[in-house]
Amino acid sequence: MSNAQFEIQLIASLVAIACAIPGTFLVLRKMAMISDAISHAILPGLVIGFFITQDLNSPLLILLAALTGVVTVILVERIQKTGLVKEDTAIGLVFPALFSIGVIMIAKNANDVHLDVDAVLLGELAFAPFDRLIVAGINIGPKSLWIIGTILTITVGLLIAFFKELKVSTFDAGLSASLGFSPVVIHYGLMTMASITTVGAFDAVGAILVVALMIAPAACAYLLTTDLKKMLGLAIVFGVFAAVSGYWVAHWLDASIAGSITTMLGVVFLIVYLFAPNKGLIAVMYREKQQRIEVSLLTFLLHLKNHNEKEERHVNHLNEHINWQKVKSKTVLDLALKNNMILIDDKIVALTDKGDEFTSKAIDYIITNEDAQIEDMKEDFFLFRG
Amino acid sequence: MNSRDTMINTNPSNEIPASQSVDEAGAGILAVKVDDLTVAYNYKPVLWDIDLEIPEGVLMAIVGPNGAGKSTLIKAILGILKPIAGSVSIYGKPYHKQRSLVAYVPQKGSVDWDFPTVALDVVMMGTYGSLGWIKRPGVKEKKAALEALEKVGMLPFKNRQISQLSGGQQQRIFLARALVQDASIYFMDEPFQGVDATTEIAIINILKELRKAGKTVVVVHHDLQTVPEYFDWVTFLNVKKIATGPVKDIFNDDNLTKTYGINYKVSVQK
Ligand SMILES: Nc1ncnc2c1ncn2[C@@H]1O[C@H](COP(=O)(O)OP(=O)(O)OP(=O)(O)O)[C@@H](O)[C@H]1O
Ligand SMILES: [Mg+2]
Numbered sequence: 296m297s298n299a300q301f302e303i304q305l306i307a308s309l310v311a312i313a314c315a316i317p318g319t320f321l322v323l324r325k326m327a328m329i330s331d332a333i334s335h336a337i338l339p340g341l342v343i344g345f346f347i348t349q350d351l352n353s354p355l356l357i358l359l360a361a362l363t364g365v366v367t368v369i370l371v372e373r374i375q376k377t378g379l380v381k382e383d384t385a386i387g388l389v390f391p392a393l394f395s396i397g398v399i400m401i402a403k404n405a406n407d408v409h410l411d412v413d414a415v416l417l418g419e420l421a422f423a424p425f426d427r428l429i430v431a432g433i434n435i436g437p438k439s440l441w442i443i444g445t446i447l448t449i450t451v452g453l454l455i456a457f458f459k460e461l462k463v464s465t466f467d468a469g470l471s472a473s474l475g476f477s478p479v480v481i482h483y484g485l486m487t488m489a490s491i492t493t494v495g496a497f498d499a500v501g502a503i504l505v506v507a508l509m510i511a512p513a514a515c516a517y518l519l520t521t522d523l524k525k526m527l528g529l530a531i532v533f534g535v536f537a538a539v540s541g542y543w544v545a546h547w548l549d550a551s552i553a554g555s556i557t558t559m560l561g562v563v564f565l566i567v568y569l570f571a572p573n574k575g576l577i578a579v580m581y582r583e584k585q586q587r588i589e590v591s592l593l594t595f596l597l598h599l600k601n602h603n604e605k606e607e608r609h610v611n612h613l614n615e616h617i618n619w620q621k622v623k624s625k626t627v628l629d630l631a632l633k634n635n636m637i638l639i640d641d642k643i644v645a646l647t648d649k650g651d652e653f654t655s656k657a658i659d660y661i662i663t664n665e666d667a668q669i670e671d672m673k674e675d676f677f678l679f680r681g
Numbered sequence: 682m683n684s685r686d687t688m689i690n691t692n693p694s695n696e697i698p699a700s701q702s703v704d705e706a707g708a709g710i711l712a713v714k715v716d717d718l719t720v721a722y723n724y725k726p727v728l729w730d731i732d733l734e735i736p737e738g739v740l741m742a743i744v745g746p747n748g749a750g751k752s753t754l755i756k757a758i759l760g761i762l763k764p765i766a767g768s769v770s771i772y773g774k775p776y777h778k779q780r781s782l783v784a785y786v787p788q789k790g791s792v793d794w795d796f797p798t799v800a801l802d803v804v805m806m807g808t809y810g811s812l813g814w815i816k817r818p819g820v821k822e823k824k825a826a827l828e829a830l831e832k833v834g835m836l837p838f839k840n841r842q843i844s845q846l847s848g849g850q851q852q853r854i855f856l857a858r859a860l861v862q863d864a865s866i867y868f869m870d871e872p873f874q875g876v877d878a879t880t881e882i883a884i885i886n887i888l889k890e891l892r893k894a895g896k897t898v899v900v901v902h903h904d905l906q907t908v909p910e911y912f913d914w915v916t917f918l919n920v921k922k923i924a925t926g927p928v929k930d931i932f933n934d935d936n937l938t939k940t941y942g943i944n945y946k947v948s949v950q951k
Contacts, residue, residue: 323796378723456815463806467792470858473759473785474810475777521797521842 299424304542306423306439307556310496311508311534313447316454317489318509319530322517323465328383329368329486330509332390334493334502336367338397341494342404352426352438357494364490365483367393418501420552439499446495450488454527461485462523504553508534511560518571533563591627596636596654599646610642710772712737712866712897713758718767720750720757727753731767731922735866735899740892741914742902742928746941749919751901752788755868759785771866781811784862786855788870788901794844800854801839804829807861822861829857834883849876856884866897873904885911908932 321330340363344356367389374385423439435441454461460481464471468478489509496505516529541556548555569576599608606612610628628644631637636650646654713735720728728750735741743751756762758769760776771779784807807829808822830836833853838846843854852872859867867888873881888898888911902908908915908928915932917923917940924936 323793376723459809459812459817460814462798463809465793466796466798466803466806467787469756469759469761469787469791470785470806472761473780473783475780476809476814517797521799523797526797 300542300546302424302437302440303420303552304539306437306443306499307420307538307542307552308535309440309443309447310500310505311512311538312531313443313450313492314496314505314508315512315530315534316450316527317485317492319513319516319523319527320461320465320485321489321509322513323523327510327514328386329371330489330493331506332367332371332386333364333486333490334497334505336390336393336397337361337363337490337494337497338394338502339363339400340397341497342397342400346404351498352442357442357491360494360497361487361490363393364493365486368483368486368490414501416501416503417551417553418497418499418504420499423499442495443499446492450492453484453488457481457484500556501553504557507557507560508537511564512537515564515567518567518574533560533567537563588626588630592630593654593657595624595627595631596646596650597658599637599644600651600654605643608644610639610644710737711735712739712772713899714770714773715754715758716768716770718754718757718764718769720753720762720764722753726765727920728757728764729921731918733916733922733925735897736914737865737897738892738895739914740888740898740900740912741916742900742908742912743916743918744902744905744908744940745918745923749940751918752870754918755785755870755899755901759783759868782865784859784864784867786859786867786869786872789848789852789874794851796843799840799842800835800846801826801830803843803854804857804861807858810862825861825863826857829860830854832860832887833857848874849880852876853880853884856887860887864896867891867899869898869900871901871903873902905937 318330321327337360340360341351341356344353344359345351347359348356350356370389371382371385374380374388375382380388424437426438427434428436428438428441460471460476463474464476464478464481471478471481493502493505493509496508500508512530512533513526515533516526519529520526537556537559541559542552544550544559545552545555567575570578572578602608628637628639631650632639634649634653635647636653638645638647711734713733715731715733718728718731718733719726727748731754733754743754745751753762757764758771758776760769769776771782776783801823804826805818805822808818808825812818812822827836827839830839833856835850835853835857838850838854843851846854852874856869856872859869869888872884876884888900891898892913900912902912909932912928914926915928916925917931917936919940919942923940924931
């Protein structure tokens with residue numbers, strides 16, 4: 296692995312981390328589309344900043360462009376507040392307008408601005424290592440690395456300092472306000488940070504990848520945990536994984552790095568979406584199937600509890616008596632036997648003590664829906680997990 | 682078999698000595714004073730010119746039909762909504778100077794239930810106010826949260842994701858969150874919404890305990906039948922304030938009719 300290759304992966308990974316942090320909160324605040332709006336709408340800010348500073352990497356340019364991002368958010372909120380259109384419509388109205396202004400500005404001044412629309416959308420990660428930062432005549436590394444490194448440091452610092460404020464205002468804005476943590480201040484703080492990150496990452500990875508890196512890792516993490524800290528950690532892991540693996544995919548296929556990283560994000564999301572242990576598609580389907588069987592089991596046990604007549608409890612008559620069509624009675628019998636809930640003696644089924652107790656508890660739980668005693672049963676039965 | 686009764690203290694035997702009786706409270710210090718408050722959404726006023734005085738140490742119900750502005754009133758008192766006119770004072774000072782004195786249980790549905798957080802964590806959020814910006818909760822805050830969970834009978838559920846709790850359990854979590862705030866004034870927006878009789882009794886007993894400890898408790902309440910049994914003060918609200926005062930003096934058909942618009946008959950046992 297050459298030095299340039301290493302630097303590209305390092306930049307991509309830092310971008311991924313810097314995006315995953317605000318991205319997690321955007322996803323939780325159901326504001327994923329806002330990051331899309333910001334990433335496109337900062338274009339005019341970039342162009343104007345470039346006219347003023349003549350340097351694509353100047354901090355002033357980054358701040359100016361980030362300001363456009365915040366302006367976008369404010370515009371969207373203003374339009375939405377009129378009550379005439381919904382948020383998604385407002386976003387759809389604002390960012391194409393700003394983006395196209397940016398595109399026209401580039402086209403008009405294309406001769407002296409070294410910016411082009413392709414680069415804006417897809418970035419130039421492959422060239423990032425060639426633009427070095429020279430301080431006092433010493434080459435101290437790629438400029439992009441320094442920019443994104445600085446932004447990441449600020450982001451992590453703010454996250455650590457304001458973690459509890461971000462959490463409470465995202466979860467319950469009313470409580471946050473009444474405790475004195477202004478949700479408005481936190482909201483705009485987050486939007487500013489998301490804008491700065493977008494601008495900083497833009498140059499390296501382009502608008503599309505910025506959005507993907509903000510949203511996809513957080514969306515994956517959301518499916519896997521019920522702990523905000525773990526969600527942040529997982530989002531970072533997924534982002535970095537996609538960045539590094541995407542780089543190598545691009546290398547082998549000789550394709551665009553940004554495109555490959557975005558593809559990897561899609562692949563990771565698909566895998567998580569299918570296989571996540573609790574919220575994943577397969578887990579949900581499996582759980583529903585199990586619940587169906589367990590409902591049948593319970594129906595069956597209840598039937599046994601209520602009927603002492605032998606003919607009602609004969610294995611061969613189960614089907615008629617409890618009218619099972621979908622679930623095979625064998626599955627249910629096996630499940631009950633496996634859990635020592637029934638005894639079969641000469642084809643006559645009888646409840647064991649355990650089965651009897653289980654039935655009472657389960658019925659009690661289903662009726663009251665709040666008995667702490669069956670907490671332990673949740674381990675074994677899907678039925679009792681929400 | 683059923684351990685619920687031991688889980689929740691439905692019959693508080695560890696009585697806290699009453700700091701003052703209800704009637705004295707009426708004559709005592711004002712916990713909350715609302716003057717000429719008008720609140721609007723998008724320039725359409727939903728509360729008109731409200732004057733309200735809540736004496737310290739009362740357990741007050743706010744009643745009124747859906748859309749009367751009950752939630753709006755509480756949010757305006759708590760500074761969550763900015764009024765277009767009027768002022769609010771908590772023990773004589775503006776709300777933002779008295780935040781630590783006030784706890785709030787929002788109406789159900791105002792939080793993000795799918796947020797990645799567990800019951801214990803939600804209760805801990807009640808301690809954030811006393812911590813202030815940046816400082817993080819520690820052992821002391823966790824202990825307070827666990828105690829509050831114990832008090833509302835939710836300790837066994839402390840690690841449960843909040844959307845996996847039943848409606849009544851969620852309500853208890855929010856009550857616990859208000860309890861850890863250790864405030865002087867509690868605002869609760871329909872804490873009995875969708876809870877069963879056991880939980881309702883458990884909650885009202887906790888509220889009565891709070892009052893005994895000299896706290897002021899203000900509850901948005903819909904079940905008019907239980908007002909005389911649960912509360913000692915009541916405010917009738919429907920866009921305007923209809924009446925406010927001790928339940929035994931003003932909880933009558935006249936005020937109910939004025940508030941609800943139809944001829945109301947509630948059997949009020951005096
Ligand atoms: N965010 C909002 N934007 C616009 N109008 C609102 C908003 N919230 C409430 N309203 C309106 O303000 C009025 C008062 O609402 P509020 O929620 O305070 O009523 P409430 O008395 O709490 O009713 P409920 O018993 O149904 O909880 C209603 O007409 C409602 O439609
Ligand atoms: Mg309400």
